[in-house]
Amino acid sequence: MIMSLAVILGFQLVGEVASRALDLPLPGPVIGLCLLVASCLARPALAHRLRPVTMGLLQHLSLFFVPAGVGVVAHMALIRDQGIALALAIAGSTVLAIGVGALVFVAVAKLTGSTDASALKDAGDD
Amino acid sequence: MTDPSLIWSYLAQGPLLWLTATLVAYLAGDACFRAAGRQSWANPVMIAVILLASLLWLTRTDYATYFEGAQFVHFMLGPATVALALPLYDNLPRVRRAFLPMMAALTAGSVTAVASALAIGRALGLDVAVLASLAPKSTTAPVAIGIAERIGGQPTLTASLVLLTGILGAIVATPLLNALRIRDWRARGFAVGVAAHGIGTARAFQVSETAGAFSGIGMGMNAVLTAIIAPLALRLFG
Numbered sequence: 001m002i003m004s005l006a007v008i009l010g011f012q013l014v015g016e017v018a019s020r021a022l023d024l025p026l027p028g029p030v031i032g033l034c035l036l037v038a039s040c041l042a043r044p045a046l047a048h049r050l051r052p053v054t055m056g057l058l059q060h061l062s063l064f065f066v067p068a069g070v071g072v073v074a075h076m077a078l079i080r081d082q083g084i085a086l087a088l089a090i091a092g093s094t095v096l097a098i099g100v101g102a103l104v105f106v107a108v109a110k111l112t113g114s115t116d117a118s119a120l121k122d123a124g125d126d
Numbered sequence: 127m128t129d130p131s132l133i134w135s136y137l138a139q140g141p142l143l144w145l146t147a148t149l150v151a152y153l154a155g156d157a158c159f160r161a162a163g164r165q166s167w168a169n170p171v172m173i174a175v176i177l178l179a180s181l182l183w184l185t186r187t188d189y190a191t192y193f194e195g196a197q198f199v200h201f202m203l204g205p206a207t208v209a210l211a212l213p214l215y216d217n218l219p220r221v222r223r224a225f226l227p228m229m230a231a232l233t234a235g236s237v238t239a240v241a242s243a244l245a246i247g248r249a250l251g252l253d254v255a256v257l258a259s260l261a262p263k264s265t266t267a268p269v270a271i272g273i274a275e276r277i278g279g280q281p282t283l284t285a286s287l288v289l290l291t292g293i294l295g296a297i298v299a300t301p302l303l304n305a306l307r308i309r310d311w312r313a314r315g316f317a318v319g320v321a322a323h324g325i326g327t328a329r330a331f332q333v334s335e336t337a338g339a340f341s342g343i344g345m346g347m348n349a350v351l352t353a354i355i356a357p358l359a360l361r362l363f364g
Contacts (some may be wrong), residue, residue: 005205008205008208008209009205011208011211012204012205012207012208015208025269025272025349025350025353026269026346026349026350027207027266027268027269027272027349028204029203029204029205029207029208030207030266030346030349032204032207032208032211033207033208033210033211033214033342033346034211034346036208036211036212036215037211037214037215037218040211040212040215041215041218047212047215047216050209050212051212053209054209054211054212055212057202057205057206057209058206058209058210058212058213058331058338059331060152061206061324061327061328061331062152062155062156062169062170062171062325062328062329063148063149063152063170063174063199063202064199064200064202064203064206065171065203065289065292065324065325065328066148066151066152066155066171066174066175066178066196066199067148067192067193067196067197067199067200068200068203068267068285068289069171069172069174069175069289069293070175070178070179070182070189070192070193070196071189071193071282071285071286071289072175072179072286072289072290073175073179073182073183073189074188074189074282075282075283075285075286079283079286079290082252082256084250085246085247085250085251085252086247086252086256086260086287088246088250089242089243089244089246089247089250089252089260090243090260090263090287090290090291090294091294091298092242092243092246093238093239093240093242093243093246093263093264094239094264094291094294094295094298094321094322095298095302096238096239096242097235097236097238097239097242097264097317097320097321098235098295098298098299098302098303098317098318098321098322099302099303099306099317100234100235100238100317101231101232101234101235101238101313101316101317101320101321101344102231102303102306102308102310102313102314102316102317103306103308104227104230104231104234104235105224105227105228105230105231105310105312105313105316105317106227106308106310106313107230108226108227108230108231109224109226109227109310109312109313112226112227114223114224114225114226114227115310116220116223116224116310116312119220119310119311119312119336120309120310120311121309121310121311121314121334
């Protein structure tokens, strides 16, 4: 487990350094993610070794957003001032973006023949 | 017995109390989420945030003090982002096949997120500094803050708007996509990642690993695209 964590932190570290050194628009962890995918392709054994720890981290991905989420409260006064306009802008644009994104994905998948029967949600569950 | 105020002043100084409180609040949020049958409206982040905010308010603790303890949890966001590499690697054959739909959905979703937020915000009379903070709200927090700073927004406000967008997206995604009759996990996950970054991705992983993997990709790709779109859209709508 310690080895897996060290590998994951190592990729993040390389990502952070690359992001700053090369002035890239991507944050360090996202660069680390890309490098780790490339490394797993080169050495599939690496993916096998890291899997237990990465699955553990991703199962509780929500937890890691809690401290930043509490920060919303620290800025509540700022948000309250323009509350209704901000709420409508966030709600409206998020609903539109999810809907438009998913509809365009499905339409283009149909057009280009890249549908994937194995990735379909069963009609029964929600 | 020691004076309770002495014990409190000891606890208020170190990270132990707020680190513990963060984990317990999350466990409570997760328990509510499970008790509600994993329905999206019982979002564990939202429940934990409400519990902790109430606790901070009751104990008159400021956010900086809280964050000294909670920063250890916050730090794990980085490694967790790197860990998204594994589901992406596992789904790589699927991702290759879905390249064109992904590029189209990314462009459509990203432009819609930025442009509609600015259009609604401007119509309702938000000023330019707030609009600039609002424009990058669908991207992951560190990127959104960088973009907002570059186009004249307020970083702290942006961070809050990003969080609110993520929680809202995680809550509306399942009923919305069901209403639109979208059954493709790739489309469902990807659209949520583009519109609602990491919190949307966390929600996607709760329902399907394929959706989670595509959501992670959508989040990463939109971080790049919004950096390009946001300044242009602000010039148009600002």
